[in-house]
Structure formats: C-alpha cells, structure tokens
Amino acid sequence: MGAKLECHLEIYADAGWRDCAIVTVDDPRAGGVRGRATFEYELDYVFSAGPAPAPVSLVLPVNTELRQTEHWPSFLYDLVPQGNGRKYLLGQLRLADDAAADFALICAGAFNPIGCIRVREAVAYFEQHAGRHAASNVEHGLTLAQILDRGEPFVERMLVHSMLAAGTTGIQGAAPKFLLTQDRAGLWHADGALPDAEAANHVIVKLPRGKAEADRKVLRNEAAYMRVARELGLRTAGEITLHGDMLFIPRFDRTVSGGSVLRHHQESAASIAGIVGFDMRPSQFDVLHALRKVVTDPQAETLEFLKRDVLNLAMRNTDNHARNTAVQVRDGVVRLTPLFDFAPMYLDPEGIARASRWYHPQGGNELQHWRNVLAALDVGDAERAALREGLAAFAEEVARLDAVMHAAGVEDDIVTYLRPSIAGQLRQLQELGVAHG
Structure with missing residues (x-):
C-alpha cells in the first residue's frame, strides 16, 4: 500500500x-x-x-x-x-x-x-x-x-x-x-x-482530434452546429469562429468586468452525479436526477437538457458523455452551462458511440421514444405535462432544421445524411402534441 x-x-x-x-x-x-x-x-x-x-x-x-x-x-x-x-x-x-x-x-x-x-x-x-x-x-x-x-x-x-x-x-x-x-x-x-x-x-x-480529413470536417462544422443550436433557442454563449484548422471558442467560466476577472463555479454533470473515473456510462435518468437536485429551476433545466438530447440524436452528436454537460453558478443561480462540444461526432474515425442513454430506472431497458422517457421521469404530473408541452412545441424548431443548418453553414453532405434522424425526432415530438392536444 x-x-x-x-x-x-x-x-x-x-x-x-x-x-x-x-x-x-x-x-x-x-x-x-x-x-x-x-x-x-x-x-x-x-x-x-x-x-x-x-x-x-x-x-x-x-x-x-x-x-x-x-x-x-x-x-x-x-x-x-x-x-x-x-x-x-x-x-x-x-x-x-x-x-x-x-x-x-x-x-x-x-x-x-x-x-x-x-x-x-x-x-x-x-x-x-x-x-x-x-x-x-x-x-x-x-x-x-x-x-x-x-x-x-x-x-x-x-x-x-x-x-x-x-x-x-x-x-x-x-x-x-x-x-x-x-x-x-x-x-x-x-x-x-x-x-x-x-x-x-x-x-x-x-484543433482537430486527429490528422484525418474526417477530424478536420468535424471541427469545421462545430461552429455551424453551435449556430444551429442558438437559432433553435438553446442556451449558447458567444460566437465560435474558425480560423484555418483552429476553432476559437469563447470561455463562459470567466467574465471580464471593471478591470478584473470573475471566475465562475463550473462542475461537470459527472461530478454532480458522483461518477468517479472516465469509463462509466451512466443512464441519462441518473444524470438528470442528480442535476435536478442542484439547479435553481429544475423544470426549466430539465427541458433544456431534453432539448439538447433531441438535437444530439437528430444531428448525430454521439459524444454525449456526462463530462460534456456541466452546471455553473452565476449571480447565485445554478443552471446548465451554455452548450459545448456539440458537433457531428458520428464522423469521428474512432467510431464514437452514444455514451449516455435513457435506460429505464427500473427495468434497465433503453428507451428510444420521448413519450416513454417522459413517462419514466421522476417528476409530478403537472411538471410532466409541462415538459411534454415544451417538447411538443420544440417540434416547430426541429421542423426548420434543414433550412437552419444550410443557413448556418453546415456542409451539404452532412445535412443530407441527417435527414432521416431529424425526421425520426420530429415525428416523435409531433406525436407528443397530437396525443395530448
């Protein structure tokens, strides 16, 4: 020892x-x-x-x-x-x-x-x-x-x-x-x-993760992906700019004010959920449950968390591990940080699989429909209804994705590849609205 x-x-x-x-x-x-x-x-x-x-x-x-x-x-x-x-x-x-x-x-x-x-x-x-x-x-x-x-x-x-x-x-x-x-x-x-x-x-x-063209392609499109997220109403910060093969990303854990630098508390969802090490693959239910215990407005942050995962699935950002989500404290308010590390990671040459999935809290089976995810959330009926309404309304934004991605500069072949996954997410969200309209 x-x-x-x-x-x-x-x-x-x-x-x-x-x-x-x-x-x-x-x-x-x-x-x-x-x-x-x-x-x-x-x-x-x-x-x-x-x-x-x-x-x-x-x-x-x-x-x-x-x-x-x-x-x-x-x-x-x-x-x-x-x-x-x-x-x-x-x-x-x-x-x-x-x-x-x-x-x-x-x-x-x-x-x-x-x-x-x-x-x-x-x-x-x-x-x-x-x-x-x-x-x-x-x-x-x-x-x-x-x-x-x-x-x-x-x-x-x-x-x-x-x-x-x-x-x-x-x-x-x-x-x-x-x-x-x-x-x-x-x-x-x-x-x-x-x-x-x-x-x-x-x-x-x-910089790109590796030397392959696919690595450069992922980096080129990350700024465009963030513009898409901002256009669809998700929480983002600043403007990411691409210079050659360098992506300049504004930091949001610091604020320059009056000649001084304020450093804000920032902590990963993995830390909040008690995940030790780098190899664990927690359920999204466990991660969200832990986050809800510390954020100031659990309902608002839950909806933000769900919308981000809708886009992860629609736009094939498979690198959704629990350290790619974080919370921060600003002016006494605890909430999810602005979105980060949002990119077309399905292109990565290493074949990155979706890390965090919606495993049912009791049965353990993966849930792949938002209707079932909402039913399994540990929330009251009134909040569940509000979350369902929020996701159903988000369908209007997801329906614009094709046009928004083109306007944001996402490369054409990526847009084409994503159409089936976008259609699948859109259909699920629209069904939420129809079932409870």
Whole structure:
C-alpha cells in the first residue's frame, strides 16, 4: 500500500485565491475508483467572515464534517488532465498512463483548470516549471497571424512556456486544446501568463482530434452546429469562429468586468452525479436526477437538457458523455452551462458511440421514444405535462432544421445524411402534441 498523500484546494473568491479544502488519499496508486479518501474543508474557510463561503462541489456543502469515502470525491475528476495535456505531463513526470498516475497529474496539472478551483501543489509545480525558462519567452503577446501560422514564436511559446502555461492540462477531452487570453491591445497570451488586470478576453482554442480529413470536417462544422443550436433557442454563449484548422471558442467560466476577472463555479454533470473515473456510462435518468437536485429551476433545466438530447440524436452528436454537460453558478443561480462540444461526432474515425442513454430506472431497458422517457421521469404530473408541452412545441424548431443548418453553414453532405434522424425526432415530438392536444 502506498503512502497517504494530500492535495490542498484553493478557490477564487473576493478577487483572490483562498485555501478552502484538503483531500487525502490513502493509496494514490490504487486510483480513484478503488482508493479510499478523506475530504474536509479548512476551518478558517468554513468560519470566514462575510458572505457564506462557496463549496468546491455543489454536492459537498461547506461544513466541518470529515468525509471519508471508499473512492475519491467525484469533483477531483474534473481536475484530472486528459488528452494532450495528460500526455505532456506524463512525460514530464515520467509516469505510465494508467489510473495510478491520476493523483500525481492532479497535483501537477490542476493549477489553472476551468472554473474557480485549483490545487496548491499544482500552482507550485507550474511556478517551478515556468521559472526554468526566460521571461522573454512569455511576456510578449502574439498576433492572431502568428498563432495561425504556427511559426517559431508560437511553437516556442507553447513548448517552452509550455502546454502548462496554455492551460491545456486543465481542459478535458481528446481534441488538442489550449487556453489563450487576449490583452487590451489585441495580442494573445498563454492563459496564466497574463495578469487579470490586463485581460480583455478568454478563449479555448481547439484543433482537430486527429490528422484525418474526417477530424478536420468535424471541427469545421462545430461552429455551424453551435449556430444551429442558438437559432433553435438553446442556451449558447458567444460566437465560435474558425480560423484555418483552429476553432476559437469563447470561455463562459470567466467574465471580464471593471478591470478584473470573475471566475465562475463550473462542475461537470459527472461530478454532480458522483461518477468517479472516465469509463462509466451512466443512464441519462441518473444524470438528470442528480442535476435536478442542484439547479435553481429544475423544470426549466430539465427541458433544456431534453432539448439538447433531441438535437444530439437528430444531428448525430454521439459524444454525449456526462463530462460534456456541466452546471455553473452565476449571480447565485445554478443552471446548465451554455452548450459545448456539440458537433457531428458520428464522423469521428474512432467510431464514437452514444455514451449516455435513457435506460429505464427500473427495468434497465433503453428507451428510444420521448413519450416513454417522459413517462419514466421522476417528476409530478403537472411538471410532466409541462415538459411534454415544451417538447411538443420544440417540434416547430426541429421542423426548420434543414433550412437552419444550410443557413448556418453546415456542409451539404452532412445535412443530407441527417435527414432521416431529424425526421425520426420530429415525428416523435409531433406525436407528443397530437396525443395530448
């Protein structure tokens, strides 16, 4: 059995980072699913003056309880580096790529993740890393042309000041991504290299998952897919722009206001649902049930969740795992984040299957008709009727999909391929209206 290890969590509050909680794992090599852990808030944080302190997870209220579990707290998996950032750190730490590396990766890579939580040990690791390189490598911003050309200044910045400074280790998913911050003069910096007072804009830059034409096609159409979602009334944020094979995605976990940067709490549905690790395939019922416990308006967020899944099915976004849905806290209101990672993933060369499905809460069989999904939801009759009415009304939007996709710039062959799945979803939604009209 390995020695116990701790990581110390910090939260962004009152325009600064504060110590807030400690996670202790009994045997890091066992991984999160099999590894016992202890979670506790710092007493100074629990009893701090001023407004009630915010939790590190919406399912872990701030109190003095010492929580001992048979597995790691699920929110930790929102901080585990994945994708290219994981590969980079594994090389730096000289570790094999398995669950035994996850805690070390958190303690080295969770210095600048999405949301408002970070790990103190990871901040120290980053500062040590950055200190080995000349300041001149990081203090000057890049133009958009330098980024798109992937010339020496960009490559040097990303490799020397590193994927660490670009925040890549804090963004999950298989596609190569990095974080950039734009200063007031319009130049771009690796996120974390620019002081908050000089920041004007924050983006995630996504590249194709692989080198195949299908990977580039998925990326080209993601911006168009998001325009479709916005046109159909789903919750979106900002305008995604495609520059060559780089997709610039506005960040919605941060708001620039009055010369400061507000960092909003953001947490995956997987964390809310208590999912530890990356291999579980939960039922959509379980995910939705967990989300309804924390959101401010369960009925509104349930309808939003259902509409998003209608579009996932209609437009064949098969990569619908529980970390591609998240909640955030804005001005005290807890709701689903704007839509993200919405693209024609059926094209992916790896053959990504739909991850989260509607398995009946009792029988376990997959439900494939919205009539049956609504009947199985754990809601009151009045809310069930309202949800049915909302989905039936959404049929009018789904009926416009062909024209909306063309106007949004979805490529013609994708539109043609999607017509049968769109027709199937439209028929189901229209039947909801007919049956209860």
